Structures are given as structure tokens and as C-alpha cells.
Amino acid sequence: MVYHNSINYSKNSKKIKIVLIIGDIARSGGTERSTINLANMLISKHEVVVVSLSENRPVFFELDQRVTLDFLSMKPMTIKLTSKIIWYIEFFSKMKKTIARHKPDVIIGEGHNISGVLPFVKGTEKIKKIACEHIDYDSIPLLSRVLMKIGYSKLTAVVTLSTIALNKIKHLNKNIKIIPNSLPFFTEAVSNVTENTIIMVGRLSQEKGYDRVVPIAKKLLNEFPHWRIKIFGNGDKEMELKKLFKNEGLDNVLFFSPVKNIVDQYMAASIFMITSYNEALPMVILEAQHCGLPVVGYFCEGTQALIKENITGYVLDNEDDFYEKLKKLISNQDLRLKIGGNCKMESLKYSPDMILKKWESLLS
Incomplete structure (x- = not known):
């Protein structure tokens, strides 16, 4: 678009x-x-x-x-x-x-x-x-x-x-x-957050912290076996990560190649998860928020900048707290809808028109 x-x-x-x-x-x-x-x-x-x-x-x-x-x-x-x-x-x-x-x-x-x-x-x-x-x-x-x-x-x-x-x-x-980065697309629609799907989007590389997904996926498999984690991306750690999750028996984690129409995938999910060790201002968080998905992320510069605690999601610094917030969202669709609605409103601050005005001011 x-x-x-x-x-x-x-x-x-x-x-x-x-x-x-x-x-x-x-x-x-x-x-x-x-x-x-x-x-x-x-x-x-x-x-x-x-x-x-x-x-x-x-x-x-x-x-x-x-x-x-x-x-x-x-x-x-x-x-x-x-x-x-x-x-x-x-x-x-x-x-x-x-x-x-x-x-x-x-x-x-x-x-x-x-x-x-x-x-x-x-x-x-x-x-x-x-x-x-x-x-x-x-x-x-x-x-x-x-x-x-x-x-x-x-x-x-x-x-x-x-x-x-x-x-x-x-x-x-x-x-x-x-x-800031601008939203790459605009849609009036939001996810109805009814699917048993957690989505992750990003390059399959070391700094994205996909190793942190393993203990979370294990707990999900035991407590919420009908929920799954979909990961969209490719990168130098792709084969290593696929082997890791397979060896751990985590068939609730599914890998997909990057897709151009990622909006459809956000709309078919209920929670966005990000486990990066470092980020500046992740485009994927902006995209997910614009599609009405609550966000759960590990503490780093980018999650701290984009996620308002208890309003648009949660920023955590340890595995146990991370899983507890996921569990809280999984167990409460009304909470997902409420936080997702907040995310939609917050995302409008990053509309292309607003960001372009800032660039024009700098370039003039």
C-alpha cells in the first residue's frame, strides 16, 4: 500500500x-x-x-x-x-x-x-x-x-x-x-482477538531473542494447549531455531516466511509478542498496535518507548512475569479488547501525515 x-x-x-x-x-x-x-x-x-x-x-x-x-x-x-x-x-x-x-x-x-x-x-x-x-x-x-x-x-x-x-x-x-517511524499502512479494522494465536514478526537473528520463547512455549503447551505462537520472518538463525523448537517438542510454535500482506496475519491473531534483547522503535509493534493487538515485550529501548504499561500492553524483564502477563491476556478476552482498543488509538500518533510534517520541518 x-x-x-x-x-x-x-x-x-x-x-x-x-x-x-x-x-x-x-x-x-x-x-x-x-x-x-x-x-x-x-x-x-x-x-x-x-x-x-x-x-x-x-x-x-x-x-x-x-x-x-x-x-x-x-x-x-x-x-x-x-x-x-x-x-x-x-x-x-x-x-x-x-x-x-x-x-x-x-x-x-x-x-x-x-x-x-x-x-x-x-x-x-x-x-x-x-x-x-x-x-x-x-x-x-x-x-x-x-x-x-x-x-x-x-x-x-x-x-x-x-x-x-x-x-x-x-x-x-x-x-x-x-x-519516529510512521505507520506503513492504514486500516479502520481491528482484530476481534478471538483466535488462539500469539503472533511474532521479525528477522530470525540473535538479537531478536527467540531463544526466550522456548520456556514460554513450554508453559503455554501445558496450560493452554490450544494456543499457538506464529513466527513470521527469516534470517541467519532460521534453521537453528527450527531445530531448537523441534527438539523441545514444541509443536505449538509455527514458523512462516515473511509475507507482504502482514495485516491479514495480525487480524488473525489475539496477542503480539516481542522478545528482542535490543530494539530502537520496532515497526512491528506499531503495526500490531494499529491492528488492535495488545503487546507483551521484554524490556528494551523500543518496547519502553512504544508500550504504555497496563494501557497498550506490558513490558517485563523476567520470564515468570512475562508468562503471567501472557496468561492474563489469554484468560480474558475483554481485557484483550480493551487494551487492543487503546493500542489502536495510540497508533494514530504515528500516522504518515504527522510524521511527514516533522520531516518537512527539518528539510526546509
């Missing part, structure tokens, strides 16, 4: 050219979804180019046809120092040519590996450069933080997703703005 905004621009408002730079726009993760959302919003007023450092392949989320896509065919950065050095040499070379080709007025870097070195790309001296930070600062390696401290101070602005995140990085730049 491509967004069409309802903002009335003045005749004097200036159209500019914006280049968004991201590691791999084709992936199905939250950073990719939020970047595509932003491109789809900005294209209604400006010229927008999305530069993906990756190989050219089909984009998972729907991108407005007016947005230009430019793939640089770079290999992913690895953890080896020599690989990082080679990667950055190639990055500077290709980025210099890319900037000269597109001649943007504004460059928006998605993530610290890109944004931290933007000021040092030749040809960008007179161009506005903005970092958009999508992950919890506490999870960023020390060396990367050093590079951020050097590079971010030279940027025009830094965009962060919440007040919590701002307080962690306020030392990096004098012009830091809070602009």
Missing part, C-alpha cells in the same frame, strides 16, 4: 532532491520498511532517490514507482578489520560517483556505518547530510561509536526515533531531532 499524503503545500514550498542511502533496500526488515515509508512520503513533494549498497534484486516492500532506485552492487561488510577497510575504500569511491550523478540537495544516511562517514565523501561538502539512526545506541560496538563521535558532529542533523534514544546520543550532534 503506497502512501499518498494529504498535506497542503504552499506555492512557495521548495521542491528538492533527496538521496536516501541504505545497506540493502530489498530486505524485509524494519529499517528497510521505514526507509521505504519515508521515500513514499517524500516523493509526493520532492524528487527521491534510494541508493542501496547491495546487489540489484526485487524489493520486498512496495515502493512508489516515482522513486528512483540505484543499486551499487557492494558486498556486505564483515566483522574482519581488513574487510571493513576494503569495504570503506569501495564505499567512498562509489559514493563519490553516485553523488556526482544524482546531484542531491539532501543526503539521508540510514544507519551509523553509512551516516558516520558521509561527511568525508568527496562532493558532499555543500550538501545537507542527515543521519537516521534505527538501532539502540547501547548495542553499537565501541569502535563504531568512536567513528560516530567523529562523523556525526559534522552532519547537518541527526534523526533519532524516541526521547530515550535522544538522551543516549545527544553528545554526538547539536541538532538532533526526534522523528
Whole structure:
């Protein structure tokens, strides 16, 4: 669903050219979804180019046809120092040519590996450069933080997703703005929360904490055998996780590949669960709340920012409390409906029109 905004621009408002730079726009993760959302919003007023450092392949989320896509065919950065050095040499070379080709007025870097070195790309001296930070600062390696401290101070602005995140990085730049992710879709419908289904959506990777699901699923299987956990996602831990749950005999946990129309899956669930060790502002929580699902999550930056305790869900820091809140929701459909209704109302704060106004204010 491509967004069409309802903002009335003045005749004097200036159209500019914006280049968004991201590691791999084709992936199905939250950073990719939020970047595509932003491109789809900005294209209604400006010229927008999305530069993906990756190989050219089909984009998972729907991108407005007016947005230009430019793939640089770079290999992913690895953890080896020599690989990082080679990667950055190639990055500077290709980025210099890319900037000269597109001649943007504004460059928006998605993530610290890109944004931290933007000021040092030749040809960008007179161009506005903005970092958009999508992950919890506490999870960023020390060396990367050093590079951020050097590079971010030279940027025009830094965009962060919440007040919590701002307080962690306020030392990096004098012009830091809070602009949350926007809802990627709008629906008037909400789940009737009658299905015996808990849904999880996200990349199958270490930081998402799917190992925490095992003890929860065991308790569910014993106490609520008709309930199931559906996990939508893929990633480097996929085979390992599937084997883990199979070996534990947890046939109440079902894995599915990412789907483009995730709304249908939210509507067919009654509770949203997130077990990540760290998150900034998870798109999946916004999506689930907009579909009227109460949210239960482990404590981290993102859950703390998006979940209002006892109003839109619960944020816990230990397994026993986590399960007790799940049990409370499973046992009480009226409570699920009440909290789900609160979630729907809260989600409207992240409507595309409201978020776009914040971006236009920064870009003007």
C-alpha cells in the first residue's frame, strides 16, 4: 500500500532532491520498511532517490514507482578489520560517483556505518547530510561509536526515533531531532482477538531473542494447549531455531516466511509478542498496535518507548512475569479488547501525515 499524503503545500514550498542511502533496500526488515515509508512520503513533494549498497534484486516492500532506485552492487561488510577497510575504500569511491550523478540537495544516511562517514565523501561538502539512526545506541560496538563521535558532529542533523534514544546520543550532534517511524499502512479494522494465536514478526537473528520463547512455549503447551505462537520472518538463525523448537517438542510454535500482506496475519491473531534483547522503535509493534493487538515485550529501548504499561500492553524483564502477563491476556478476552482498543488509538500518533510534517520541518 503506497502512501499518498494529504498535506497542503504552499506555492512557495521548495521542491528538492533527496538521496536516501541504505545497506540493502530489498530486505524485509524494519529499517528497510521505514526507509521505504519515508521515500513514499517524500516523493509526493520532492524528487527521491534510494541508493542501496547491495546487489540489484526485487524489493520486498512496495515502493512508489516515482522513486528512483540505484543499486551499487557492494558486498556486505564483515566483522574482519581488513574487510571493513576494503569495504570503506569501495564505499567512498562509489559514493563519490553516485553523488556526482544524482546531484542531491539532501543526503539521508540510514544507519551509523553509512551516516558516520558521509561527511568525508568527496562532493558532499555543500550538501545537507542527515543521519537516521534505527538501532539502540547501547548495542553499537565501541569502535563504531568512536567513528560516530567523529562523523556525526559534522552532519547537518541527526534523526533519532524516541526521547530515550535522544538522551543516549545527544553528545554526538547539536541538532538532533526526534522523528519516529510512521505507520506503513492504514486500516479502520481491528482484530476481534478471538483466535488462539500469539503472533511474532521479525528477522530470525540473535538479537531478536527467540531463544526466550522456548520456556514460554513450554508453559503455554501445558496450560493452554490450544494456543499457538506464529513466527513470521527469516534470517541467519532460521534453521537453528527450527531445530531448537523441534527438539523441545514444541509443536505449538509455527514458523512462516515473511509475507507482504502482514495485516491479514495480525487480524488473525489475539496477542503480539516481542522478545528482542535490543530494539530502537520496532515497526512491528506499531503495526500490531494499529491492528488492535495488545503487546507483551521484554524490556528494551523500543518496547519502553512504544508500550504504555497496563494501557497498550506490558513490558517485563523476567520470564515468570512475562508468562503471567501472557496468561492474563489469554484468560480474558475483554481485557484483550480493551487494551487492543487503546493500542489502536495510540497508533494514530504515528500516522504518515504527522510524521511527514516533522520531516518537512527539518528539510526546509
